[in-house]
Amino acid sequence: MKRRPECAEHESEGSSDQSIGRGDCSAEVGSSPGGLSNGTLHAMAKPPILTPQAEDFPRWYQDILTKAQLAENGPVRGTMVIRPYAYAIWERMVAEVDARIKAAGAENAYFPLFIPESYLKKEAQHVEGFSPELAIVTHGGGKELDEPVVVRPTSETVIGEYMSKWIQSYRDLPLLLNQWANVVRWELRPRLFLRTSEFLWQEGHCAHATEDDAASYAARILHEVYEEFMVNVLAIPVFTGRKIPQERFAGATNTLTCEAMMRDGKALQMGTSHELGQNFARAFDIGYQDEHGERQLCWTTSWGVSTRMMGGLIMAHGDDAGLRVPPRVAAVQAVVLVVKDEDGSVTQVARDLLDGLTESGVRCRLDAQVATGFGRRATDWELKGVPLRIEVGPRDLGEGRVVIARRDTGEKVPCELGELNIRAAAILEEMQLGMLEQSRSDRDARTFDVSSIAEAREAASTGFARIPWAALADGGIDQLAKEAITVRCLQSAEGGLAQSDDEPGAVALVARSY
RNA sequence: CGGGACGUGGCGCAGCUUGGUAGCGCACCUGCUUUGGGAGCAGGGGGUCGAGAGUUCAAAUCUCUCCGUCCCGACCA
Numbered sequence: 001m002k003r004r005p006e007c008a009e010h011e012s013e014g015s016s017d018q019s020i021g022r023g024d025c026s027a028e029v030g031s032s033p034g035g036l037s038n039g040t041l042h043a044m045a046k047p048p049i050l051t052p053q054a055e056d057f058p059r060w061y062q063d064i065l066t067k068a069q070l071a072e073n074g075p076v077r078g079t080m081v082i083r084p085y086a087y088a089i090w091e092r093m094v095a096e097v098d099a100r101i102k103a104a105g106a107e108n109a110y111f112p113l114f115i116p117e118s119y120l121k122k123e124a125q126h127v128e129g130f131s132p133e134l135a136i137v138t139h140g141g142g143k144e145l146d147e148p149v150v151v152r153p154t155s156e157t158v159i160g161e162y163m164s165k166w167i168q169s170y171r172d173l174p175l176l177l178n179q180w181a182n183v184v185r186w187e188l189r190p191r192l193f194l195r196t197s198e199f200l201w202q203e204g205h206c207a208h209a210t211e212d213d214a215a216s217y218a219a220r221i222l223h224e225v226y227e228e229f230m231v232n233v234l235a236i237p238v239f240t241g242r243k244i245p246q247e248r249f250a251g252a253t254n255t256l257t258c259e260a261m262m263r264d265g266k267a268l269q270m271g272t273s274h275e276l277g278q279n280f281a282r283a284f285d286i287g288y289q290d291e292h293g294e295r296q297l298c299w300t301t302s303w304g305v306s307t308r309m310m311g312g313l314i315m316a317h318g319d320d321a322g323l324r325v326p327p328r329v330a331a332v333q334a335v336v337l338v339v340k341d342e343d344g345s346v347t348q349v350a351r352d353l354l355d356g357l358t359e360s361g362v363r364c365r366l367d368a369q370v371a372t373g374f375g376r377r378a379t380d381w382e383l384k385g386v387p388l389r390i391e392v393g394p395r396d397l398g399e400g401r402v403v404i405a406r407r408d409t410g411e412k413v414p415c416e417l418g419e420l421n422i423r424a425a426a427i428l429e430e431m432q433l434g435m436l437e438q439s440r441s442d443r444d445a446r447t448f449d450v451s452s453i454a455e456a457r458e459a460a461s462t463g464f465a466r467i468p469w470a471a472l473a474d475g476g477i478d479q480l481a482k483e484a485i486t487v488r489c490l491q492s493a494e495g496g497l498a499q500s501d502d503e504p505g506a507v508a509l510v511a512r513s514y
Numbered sequence: 515c516g517g518g519a520c521g522u523g524g525c526g527c528a529g530c531u532u533g534g535u536a537g538c539g540c541a542c543c544u545g546c547u548u549u550g551g552g553a554g555c556a557g558g559g560g561g562u563c564g565a566g567a568g569u570u571c572a573a574a575u576c577u578c579u580c581c582g583u584c585c586c587g588a589c590c591a
Contacts, residue, residue: 073583195590340548
């Protein structure tokens, strides 16, 4: 079993100079490719902007939330205020996921925030699973309510009630619904984006005629919507697999998951897709008449991704200089930064460049706040993870060029004015792929195939372990649980989704997790 | 909810042991000089010291209770 040094390793490998001006990286400092800065050695004396990841990852996470102005706690414990910059990224996620959901045939609708308590109680496992985390409204209009109202922790129940009305015939199937909403699950230990009492998400709810249809749709959403989005837009590779019974959604017969590795080696469940069997169909009488006039019960599914993905984005890509947002989700893909301007002429050129970039489809913003020093602004944009910084100063313009600085590698390259639009678009594309490759190789380097529990424990101290499911058969899960290691999912021997809880040859992916 | 740490301007902290009514760095505001990697100088604004109660002539400081935050566990998207 091979081992790699702790954390943040790829910052010190290769010729990356993303450490310019920062105190967190000792080697490679003087190598600014553009040859444009010379103060880097002095800059090393400055304290790091963020607590370095290797020193204290949770603190790094807190720091970045604050300093990149992403989110903060709301006044009620567990609630979250999402600041504009982070919300803009969330909106990009929503747009991308929504398009894929629609491509998979589901339609958006909206169901109420308040659910009669009695609905929750209709499905035994569902109530049991959720009752500890419910927020329940007992008063309204100044009076005690006859029946308490639950703030939705998820909407299987209300939606089930309406599906039951809307579905009469096999011709009404499949019924593929989705809603974007907020939900509330009272959390004991909240953590911004990762686990908040109120969060934003998308919840799909579908009814199918057969178990096979339901199963294949749940898997289709997992792969074609979630995995595809995470890999190609968020540039986060994920392991997909089947949850073990203990980790299943309350009321599901099968839960599928996308598990990603964060830069501290812990796993984050980024999305789930559930087969609900006929549990909710039975509880809410979701049924139809088939071709032969026989009454049949539907098979339902539900699936969701949430603002937790923001936490995943931050922890999968962020480095000691801040966030790194892959171009396809970046709300701001490029910032045109005026280095210095004495008579307004540089800013004018910057505006023109901005217009050109905008026309060629790059989401960009102007930073002409020359009252604030260049270094300060450069650092701030790095903190926010904007993929490209286009530096425009009098010196450049004298030579008819600008400098493009990449957030992923820290590299700076000069670019002729006339080529900016094409170059920027090309670099963004390259960065998108590069970030995915980097995440994938980092993850793979920390994912170990092991055969014993002792090895799994060892591997999970820095990353993931893949262990034969059979090796955890008697007491293995409990043994690992003592070290806070859990089974993230089961995969088949070939790497696909395990088809059952006791599939022969299945492999368990185990890790510490969020 | 169990174990640990901690709550002092927006952020990070000192002051608490030996009570005497608040300070530092960053950030912020104004002006000038600056601007190619976290600017400098000068001036300025902002805190009933997490909340409540108690002890005391006097509480950031001592006592109790509560609340909140962070880490570790049980629970979860």
